[in-house]
Amino acid sequence: ADPGCWNGIGDCAPDLFDLDLIITEIADPSDGHEYRFVELFSPDKKNYIIPDDLLLVRYEDSNDDPSTFPFVNLKGYKTDEYGFIVLCVNSGSYGNKCKYPLGQVTIADNPGNVDVAIVKGTVPSTTNEIVDIYGVPGEPTFSYQSFVNGRVNRKRDTPNPTFDFSNWDIMPGGNPADMVPSSGADPGCWNGIGDCSA
Secondary structure, eight states: OOTTEETTEESOOOOTTOOOOEEEEEEEOTTOGGGOEEEEEOSSOSSOBOOSOEEEEEEOTTOSSOOSSSOEEOTTOBOOTTSEEEEESOGGGSGGGOSEEOOSSSTTOOOSSSEEEEEESSSOOTTOEEEEEESOTTSOOOGGGOOTTEEEEESOOOOOSSOOGGGEEEESTTOGGGOOOGGGOOTTEETTEEOOOO
């Protein structure tokens, strides 16, 4: 329904933030920083260009506020045919599974101990509304939630504006024996959805 809009006349802008977008995987594989990536997923928007100001930001150290660098405004980014947006350091690391190679020292280049969130806004700010998050702003990254030399993979698709530890498989999570190489990460594939070929 589009009250106030008829045949293109009136307020016909799409409902602001009418998009379910969640973080599904963040990787810092053990075989090199060039394999790092952040995977986002929309369960209901495929081949969809994001029309609104949504930011992917970091909350570093014990800061309550998002860092002003690095971040990315997702406006204009497009989900793939499955609903994924994969932001990576190096596209060559995963073939055509990475549509947005951002390079080093970007939001994709996570060392495995930095909180990541999708927020509403045009720039990182204390007033950003959190849509979905991995981590807890204002707290250090504890070993049990660290994915240095590994990855975190979401379990369920419910957005979490407050961190839900139980909704994540975390490796190594403080256990160095559970390191994950890039071959154990799967950008563009989540819970059997997407391009899950090796």
